[in-house]
Amino acid sequence: MKSDALHASVVERFTKIATSPGAEQKFPVGPKSAKRLGYDAAEIDALPPSVTESFCGVGNPFSLGEPRPGQTVLDLGCGAGFDTIHAARRVGSAGRCIGIDMTAAMIEKARKNAALAGVGNVEFRQAEIERLPVDDGSIDLVISNGVFNLSTDKPRVLSEVFRVLRPGGRLQMADILLEPQVTPEEAAQKGAWSD
Numbered sequence: 001m002k003s004d005a006l007h008a009s010v011v012e013r014f015t016k017i018a019t020s021p022g023a024e025q026k027f028p029v030g031p032k033s034a035k036r037l038g039y040d041a042a043e044i045d046a047l048p049p050s051v052t053e054s055f056c057g058v059g060n061p062f063s064l065g066e067p068r069p070g071q072t073v074l075d076l077g078c079g080a081g082f083d084t085i086h087a088a089r090r091v092g093s094a095g096r097c098i099g100i101d102m103t104a105a106m107i108e109k110a111r112k113n114a115a116l117a118g119v120g121n122v123e124f125r126q127a128e129i130e131r132l133p134v135d136d137g138s139i140d141l142v143i144s145n146g147v148f149n150l151s152t153d154k155p156r157v158l159s160e161v162f163r164v165l166r167p168g169g170r171l172q173m174a175d176i177l178l179e180p181q182v183t184p185e186e187a188a189q190k191g192a193w194s195d
Helices: 003-019 031-036 041-046 082-091 104-117 154-164 184-189
Strands: 072-076 096-101 122-126 139-145 165-174
Touching: 003 104, 031 041, 072 082, 072 154, 082 096, 082 104, 082 122, 082 139, 096 104, 104 122, 139 154, 154 165
Parallel strands: 072 096, 072 139, 096 122, 139 165
Antiparallel strands: none
């Protein structure tokens, strides 16, 4: 699949997850999935349903460490804002969080969700993770949950992450990988990149 077609396919799929999360059939979406991935069940249940219904992460990047008060956190592929809101609560009023997503419907939903959740130290920007609209050396922690695999230019994404991280900053990500038994021919087909 060519890069432009892949991009359009991913945008279409995640627009549907933003607007009709219950219609997703290919992978787990919503609060039950988040709980299975190790997020605190009581914290999830306390969030407005709009915040959790479009969650489509593949792991829990916070299992690698919680954001600290006062930090600046960047969420790559923030979707409807689930992880961004989690981080914003952890960094407190002295910190801030920036969510990046290429899907307009997800950005719109994330902004509404932040307001519903009562977090004001967040900002959502529509952009691609290969071209981050973020200043050099301005981020303490970059998180990503099931998004890196959707990029056709992973070296560019990593280059951008390292550009925006402060010295000593961290990258915490959860993602999917090809299993060893996948043949090179199967990998080259890339037929279901967002599945």
